[in-house]
Amino acid sequence: xxxxxxxxxxxxxxxxxxxxxxxxxxxxxxxxxxxxxxxxxxxxxxxxxxxxxxxxxxxxxxxxxxxxxxxxxxxxxxxxxxxxxxxxxxxxxxxxxxxxxxxxxxxxxxxxxxxxxxxxxxxxxxxxxxxxxxxxxxxxxxxxxxxxxxxxxxxxxxxxxxxxxxxxxxxxxxxxxxxxxxxxxxxxxxxxxxxxxxxxxxxxxxxxxxxxxxxxxxxxxxxxxxxxxxxxxxxxxxxxxxxxxxxxxxxxxxxxxxxxxxxxxxxxxxxxxxxxxxxxxxxxxxxxxxxxxxxxxxxxxxxxxxxxxxxxxxxxxxxxxxxxxxxxxxxxxxxxxxxxxxxxxxxxxxxxxxxxxxxxxxxxxxxxxxxxxxxxxxxxxxxxxxxxxxxxxxxxxxxxxxxxxxxxxxxxxxxxxxxxxxxxxxxxxxxxxxxxxxxxxxxxxxxxxxxx
Amino acid sequence: xxxxxxxxxxxxxxxxxxxxxxxxxxxxxxxxxxxxxxxxxxxxxxxxxxxxxxxxxxxxxxxxxxxxxxxxxxxxxxxxxxxxxxxxxxxxxxxxxxxxxxxxxxxxxxxxxxxxxxxxxxxxxxxxxxxxxxxxxxxxxxxxxxxxxxxxxxxxxxxxxxxxxxxxxxxxxxxxxxxxxxxxxxxxxxxxxxxxxxxxxxxxxxxxxxxxxxxxxxxxxxxxxxxxxxxxxxxxxxxxxxxxxxxxxxxxxxxxxxxxxxxxxxxxxxxxxxxxxxxxxxxxxxxxxxxxxxxxxxxxxxxxxxxxxxxxxxxxxxxxxxxxxxxxxxxxxxxxxxxxxxxxxxxxxxxxxxxxxxxxxxxxxxxxxxxxxxxxxxxxxxxxxxxxxxxxxxxxxxxxxxxxxxxxxxxxxxxxxxxxxxxxxxxxxxxxxxxxxxxxxxxxxxxxxxxx
Numbered sequence: 001x002x003x004x005x006x007x008x009x010x011x012x013x014x015x016x017x018x019x020x021x022x023x024x025x026x027x028x029x030x031x032x033x034x035x036x037x038x039x040x041x042x043x044x045x046x047x048x049x050x051x052x053x054x055x056x057x058x059x060x061x062x063x064x065x066x067x068x069x070x071x072x073x074x075x076x077x078x079x080x081x082x083x084x085x086x087x088x089x090x091x092x093x094x095x096x097x098x099x100x101x102x103x104x105x106x107x108x109x110x111x112x113x114x115x116x117x118x119x120x121x122x123x124x125x126x127x128x129x130x131x132x133x134x135x136x137x138x139x140x141x142x143x144x145x146x147x148x149x150x151x152x153x154x155x156x157x158x159x160x161x162x163x164x165x166x167x168x169x170x171x172x173x174x175x176x177x178x179x180x181x182x183x184x185x186x187x188x189x190x191x192x193x194x195x196x197x198x199x200x201x202x203x204x205x206x207x208x209x210x211x212x213x214x215x216x217x218x219x220x221x222x223x224x225x226x227x228x229x230x231x232x233x234x235x236x237x238x239x240x241x242x243x244x245x246x247x248x249x250x251x252x253x254x255x256x257x258x259x260x261x262x263x264x265x266x267x268x269x270x271x272x273x274x275x276x277x278x279x280x281x282x283x284x285x286x287x288x289x290x291x292x293x294x295x296x297x298x299x300x301x302x303x304x305x306x307x308x309x310x311x312x313x314x315x316x317x318x319x320x321x322x323x324x325x326x327x328x329x330x331x332x333x334x335x336x337x338x339x340x341x342x343x344x345x346x347x348x349x350x351x352x353x354x355x356x357x358x359x360x361x362x363x364x365x366x367x368x369x370x371x372x373x374x375x376x377x378x379x380x381x382x383x384x385x386x387x388x389x390x391x392x393x394x395x396x397x398x399x400x401x402x403x404x405x406x407x408x409x410x411x412x413x414x415x416x417x418x419x420x421x422x423x424x425x426x427x428x429x430x431x432x433x434x435x436x437x438x439x440x441x442x443x444x445x446x447x448x449x450x451x452x
Numbered sequence: 453x454x455x456x457x458x459x460x461x462x463x464x465x466x467x468x469x470x471x472x473x474x475x476x477x478x479x480x481x482x483x484x485x486x487x488x489x490x491x492x493x494x495x496x497x498x499x500x501x502x503x504x505x506x507x508x509x510x511x512x513x514x515x516x517x518x519x520x521x522x523x524x525x526x527x528x529x530x531x532x533x534x535x536x537x538x539x540x541x542x543x544x545x546x547x548x549x550x551x552x553x554x555x556x557x558x559x560x561x562x563x564x565x566x567x568x569x570x571x572x573x574x575x576x577x578x579x580x581x582x583x584x585x586x587x588x589x590x591x592x593x594x595x596x597x598x599x600x601x602x603x604x605x606x607x608x609x610x611x612x613x614x615x616x617x618x619x620x621x622x623x624x625x626x627x628x629x630x631x632x633x634x635x636x637x638x639x640x641x642x643x644x645x646x647x648x649x650x651x652x653x654x655x656x657x658x659x660x661x662x663x664x665x666x667x668x669x670x671x672x673x674x675x676x677x678x679x680x681x682x683x684x685x686x687x688x689x690x691x692x693x694x695x696x697x698x699x700x701x702x703x704x705x706x707x708x709x710x711x712x713x714x715x716x717x718x719x720x721x722x723x724x725x726x727x728x729x730x731x732x733x734x735x736x737x738x739x740x741x742x743x744x745x746x747x748x749x750x751x752x753x754x755x756x757x758x759x760x761x762x763x764x765x766x767x768x769x770x771x772x773x774x775x776x777x778x779x780x781x782x783x784x785x786x787x788x789x790x791x792x793x794x795x796x797x798x799x800x801x802x803x804x805x806x807x808x809x810x811x812x813x814x815x816x817x818x819x820x821x822x823x824x825x826x827x828x829x830x831x832x833x834x835x836x837x838x839x840x841x842x843x844x845x846x847x848x849x850x851x852x853x854x855x856x857x858x859x860x861x862x863x864x865x866x867x868x869x870x871x872x873x874x875x876x877x878x879x880x881x882x883x884x885x886x887x888x889x890x891x892x893x894x895x896x897x898x899x900x901x902x903x904x
Contacts, residue, residue, distance in 0.1 A: 137608075158895065413557075
């Protein structure tokens, strides 16, 4: 019976009663003469210590093969060691399997600079740092699914291949085949957002969300952009701006609480990863779940910024301008370094599908800004008026005919609808205190670079 | 307070104590003079009856706007009606909002032929049939995530944009931009499977699974093929063929049990959808969870087929041939119409990455065949020998250089690994008794057709 190291640490007493258990993993460290070998199997960040004894003398050939990063299977007796840091270790072992790592293994040393590890995406899970990040990514994803399920939302698949461009931003990937004739009878692209289709599904299912890859052909080389990333896009009918911001706040807090409850080990690992530059993550997350996210409108935000204009590089603060990263950071600071919702931006700054406010200058939308990282979530109430919607799409330069199905939703018993988009990797960055977005996804896709 | 119809039916007694509740949804039916109106809000298949009274006389304008498929918000008093089929209805109502459906609404009638509904993917969730299917899809997806989480697997993101072709089958979509220079410095495609990258991640995380869209540019117009579909691909290290088939059996049974426990209403709806052609789904599913899936090897399967060769159109039964759909169906019948695993196929029929058996003729793989629908899952132990693996890839015609990272996994402490791929839509088809795969996904992508 193969037992995981997580199983062992969850239940050492029970398992120590068994005559022998089988454990497998990769060698992380070993002492001189390999008397003590620590292995990790990915099930937890904690390693298991294996004690090699005189009895393994007859296994000299296998013992010799054991080296750093080699894989290993052993049978042994689990012995409680309550006097020491780890609650147990494996003794009386019999080595069953060893596969050495060749000398060319590029991640030989512990604590290799991240910059180097990034060059080997296919080997990254062999390092504690990425084990930690991917365990967090798993938990964050799981808690998002749990949250929406509990709130009565349906998980829906929106298409990756589409002829629609939600944002009209133009930076899209085309899809073709080797044949001349278009496979789908018209030009198609990789989706930038599942929102338009999610809106259609919500007009019958009521509350839906997507959890899906999205794509932007941006030639950006910042630490915050990926060409391929995952978006979570809930959409709910009969909801207004108040309800949709409440949903966003509730979701973020649910996820953070889940991580605090289930991934303390991972958070501590990241806090202490760089000994010379320790991070404070757990307290920051705890502060967020107890804070109430302030809601201010764009017009008020501009007023606040005007009062402090001398602080900014971009200091020509006026109504109608796009908020720069320095402004967003300041606004969070202004409100106790807590996340804040900025609502009702000028229509000209936002997408065509957002509902016009009665003032005819702003739209019923929000950005949720987080301290340090800026925009985490953007959302809006959707324009419900067929003519206004079509006119706004036309002005954006979108192909009106291609979107006729989307406008038509407004004709057939349309229920007012609102939703938002969360960039999953941005949330992982925030929760894990990761500076570079490419560390939050297994095989990051970036301009001019792709090997896997 | 907006309350869902599901909330109401889960707790009618409590909610009937409130003075007024607010309910919203779409009009499904109404009686003469609109005295009784039934609405559905997508939260359940059950409609809620709203009783219009003399008191609504002053709301004549709003009442007039109510028509089939219109959206509607009302406030009213929930009244228990234990003497009738539905446990409650909404009385003393005040209509707050109505949005009519225009006359051109293409799904006016109830029970429109599926063929017609399929022409309007953006309106499909307004029909009970698709409400039912998408509720099932949600539950199936949820239970898959739950299952793997409980089994200690990590949900990992494998790339959609890739330069690797897992199967070497060639029917792939290319990705380009409007610029001449390749965005990623080399030609890239839409993935056909996340397996190769999942294998890499498992070499550190131990147990992983993907839940991700995959793509095939097949010009197939059958009821079983999509150009864009979702795959679930678990991969676990230190597992052999026995363990990976056990995992597949356990997963299928877990999902079916979840559906039987949570979606009885939906299953009954589908059983009775076509009154002249009722289906038997629930009993069939119950039989599957209590059956033990037989495991036979390909060689034995050929022997069984040989004995019955007179039954087949393709009756030149011999070792080395690919099993036809008629053969797969017969094999399931032969074993009490239960799902069966066929293992150890001839190497020539299977992908390059499958591990050679000691007989040097077959590979350590399996197909899980389901009665009627055929292959639901395919999996294997992965070839662990660097040289054999590379040679097999070369023979398949794959670009060896592009895959060097994949071969290299075998060099650095490789742990023996096995996994499988489940086509999500095929599983939904089976569980929901759906004949056409394009009904199981919200915006199906098929050759020569795409409008959304």
